[in-house]
Amino acid sequence: MANNDKIIGIILVIVSLAAIALEVFYGVIVPFTSNDSALAFTQTPVYWALAVPVLVMSIGALAIIAWIGFTLIVTPPPEVWDVEELEKIDVSEPSS
DSSP states (O other): OOOHHHHHHHHHHHHHHHHHHHHHIIIIIHHHHOOOGGGGGGGSHHHHHHHHHHHHHHHHHHHHHHHHHHHHHHSOOOOOOOHHHHHHSOOOOOOO
């Protein structure tokens, strides 16, 4: 069975990359290709002055989330410690 961290990592990577793709599509591609009069405001410089920084910041945040997911995928799970073996280890001061 797969580790839960790997499953969470895969979900984070897929969701963040899908959100980046949708944001680029609806924030950049649709305003350039649409002839709809409802999207006429996207042809103004004010729209792009607001849209570009917001797009860059949100893509940056989503890229950090994807990086965290990737790190969860590639990091091996921690070793399980056997408490009984640890109790058997002698930790007394060495005699000089």
